[in-house]
Amino acid sequence: MTHKQRITVVRGDGIGPGIMDASLQILEAGGAQFEVETVEMGEKVFLRGNTSGIEDDAWESLKRTGVLYKAPITTPQGGGYKSINVTLRKTLGLYANVRPTRSYHPFVRTKHPKVDLVIVRENEEDLYAGIEHRQTSEVYQTLKLITRPGSERIVRYAFEYARRNNRKKVTCFTKDNIMKMTDGLFHKVFDEIALEYPEIDTEHMIIDIGAARAATRPEQFDVIVMPNLYGDVVSDITAELTGSVGLAGSANVGEKVSMFEAIHGSAPDIAGLGIANPSGLLMAGVMMLVHMGQTEAAERVHNAWLLTIEDGIHTKDIFQLENSTTLVNTEKFVRAVIERLGDFPKKLAPVSYAHGVTLPKAQPANIVPLGAHQKELVGVDLFLDWQTIEGRNPDILGEELQKVASGDLELVMITNRGQKVWPHGHPDTFCTDHWRCRFQSKGEGSLPGKAIAHEAIVQLLKNVSEAGFDFIKIENLYRFDGQPGFSLGQGQ
Numbered sequence: 001m002t003h004k005q006r007i008t009v010v011r012g013d014g015i016g017p018g019i020m021d022a023s024l025q026i027l028e029a030g031g032a033q034f035e036v037e038t039v040e041m042g043e044k045v046f047l048r049g050n051t052s053g054i055e056d057d058a059w060e061s062l063k064r065t066g067v068l069y070k071a072p073i074t075t076p077q078g079g080g081y082k083s084i085n086v087t088l089r090k091t092l093g094l095y096a097n098v099r100p101t102r103s104y105h106p107f108v109r110t111k112h113p114k115v116d117l118v119i120v121r122e123n124e125e126d127l128y129a130g131i132e133h134r135q136t137s138e139v140y141q142t143l144k145l146i147t148r149p150g151s152e153r154i155v156r157y158a159f160e161y162a163r164r165n166n167r168k169k170v171t172c173f174t175k176d177n178i179m180k181m182t183d184g185l186f187h188k189v190f191d192e193i194a195l196e197y198p199e200i201d202t203e204h205m206i207i208d209i210g211a212a213r214a215a216t217r218p219e220q221f222d223v224i225v226m227p228n229l230y231g232d233v234v235s236d237i238t239a240e241l242t243g244s245v246g247l248a249g250s251a252n253v254g255e256k257v258s259m260f261e262a263i264h265g266s267a268p269d270i271a272g273l274g275i276a277n278p279s280g281l282l283m284a285g286v287m288m289l290v291h292m293g294q295t296e297a298a299e300r301v302h303n304a305w306l307l308t309i310e311d312g313i314h315t316k317d318i319f320q321l322e323n324s325t326t327l328v329n330t331e332k333f334v335r336a337v338i339e340r341l342g343d344f345p346k347k348l349a350p351v352s353y354a355h356g357v358t359l360p361k362a363q364p365a366n367i368v369p370l371g372a373h374q375k376e377l378v379g380v381d382l383f384l385d386w387q388t389i390e391g392r393n394p395d396i397l398g399e400e401l402q403k404v405a406s407g408d409l410e411l412v413m414i415t416n417r418g419q420k421v422w423p424h425g426h427p428d429t430f431c432t433d434h435w436r437c438r439f440q441s442k443g444e445g446s447l448p449g450k451a452i453a454h455e456a457i458v459q460l461l462k463n464v465s466e467a468g469f470d471f472i473k474i475e476n477l478y479r480f481d482g483q484p485g486f487s488l489g490q491g492q
């Protein structure tokens with residue numbers, strides 16, 4: 001008897017249970033070999049008072065199986081409920097989000113008949129760290145964290161995906177013309193890793209033009225790799241272009257656990273009607289089978305599904321009189337796919353997973369070793385909540401702060417929302433109550449001089465506090481291997 005791999009299944013909320021049952025039925029009829037451990041996550045768990053939405057038995061099941069097949073979950077309205085997806089991705093290190101998008105012209109109506117692209121989205125970093133603060137009456141901030149190990153492994157994942165799937169080009173989207181350090185690092189890592197894959201074409205686009213092109217000329221892309229937030233937005237845009245959010249599945253790959261799900265939500269507006277399209281979750285199931293090495297079953301299911309779409313047997317979300325032949329509910333769609341198992345599409349290109357085409361395995365992050373870089377403290381950006389009854393005059397702030405600078409530190413610049421307002425600010429610049437005041441060791445020109453000790457900053461904070469200023473945060477300024485590790489902050 002063959003040993004069946006176990007998978008953890010979450011049936012989800014809204015349309016979730018219906019499309020999960022439908023997908024499991026098709027996968028099993030297609031020859032998939034797995035044993036299901038069903039666990040609960042989501043609305044019911046939240047409403048039992050567990051604010052993470054995930055209970056211990058679910059974590060234990062995931063540890064046992066390493067594979068999560070998840071239907072969409074409803075996040076209850078109101079505060080206090082965490083996103084289950086963000087919790088799963090971060091806790092389990094599901095760093096690579098892979099979203100293939102393909103158009104099924106002329107069988108599903110789309111303005112973009114030739115789309116066949118894959119978005120590889122970094123899944124753990126960027127603005128999703130959730131480190132947010134209110135710092136003054138007027139100003140809130142969130143931290144954007146981009147790391148070298150995180151960027152390296154997602155970019156390498158994208159190139160490995162391209163190589164294994166015979167894709168010709170990998171494009172990188174960033175906004176490194178503005179975020180020169182964070183997005184700049186992502187772009188730099190992309191250029192470095194591209195050298196290891198000489199057979200693959202590469203290009204970089206600024207996210208604004210990249211997203212515009214993805215929305216208007218998606219056929220010019222093959223694989224696109226992006227930091228988290230851009231990937232979140234652009235992957236929904238490209239999925240929508242091909243006709244319905246109900247058609248696309250995604251994989252979230254980690255070292256020990258991988259998760260497979262549809263890209264859409266729990267569609268409460270059609271829950272219980274039995275009309276939801278199970279295709280997105282089914283396509284995620286196909287990716288899951290490929291991941292598990294069950295390529296024959298994956299291929300059989302995928303081709304039968306393509307033929308069903310080609311035969312015009314469509315659920316309501318993609319039904320169009322000119323392209324469809326039969327309007328079906330979820331149950332009849334399942335029957336139609338199962339009847340076609342073993343057959344191939346005649347007009348759409350059939351898929352083949354026989355030659356080891358697969359989702360690359362997750363790789364451990366490369367840690368930068370201790371002492372790899374020479375790091376020197378050369379100053380501090382001191383953030384103040386400041387205004388007086390006379391107003392917000394940066395020249396007065398500059399004058400007061402120059403008096404508190406001590407030792408080797410001197411005040412070199414004040415910015416407001418990143419725009420330099422002292423010295424020599426422009427009188428028309430709008431100033432909030434949030435000021436970034438740069439103190440650095442005395443050097444030549446605008447660059448800092450010699451390294452300082454932490455004590456210099458402690459002394460500065462003491463002086464600032466005694467002078468009655470409300471400092472809300474500090475950010476130390478470091479030189480790494482002789483190069484400034486901070487933006488020069490001229491409000492460019």
Ligand code: NAD
Nearest residue numbers: 072073074075246263264265266267268269270276277317
């Ligand atoms: P949604 O994706 O559920 O629905 C958007 C629209 O698409 C609706 O009109 C819906 O009827 C339609 N639609 C979605 N999937 C469909 C399918 N398979 N077949 C036919 N039509 C389909 O987005 P929403 O309404 O913004 O979110 C509803 C809930 O889902 C929210 O609680 C949200 O937090 C949650 N959500 C969960 C996930 C997830 O678990 N991965 C992802 C997104 C949203």
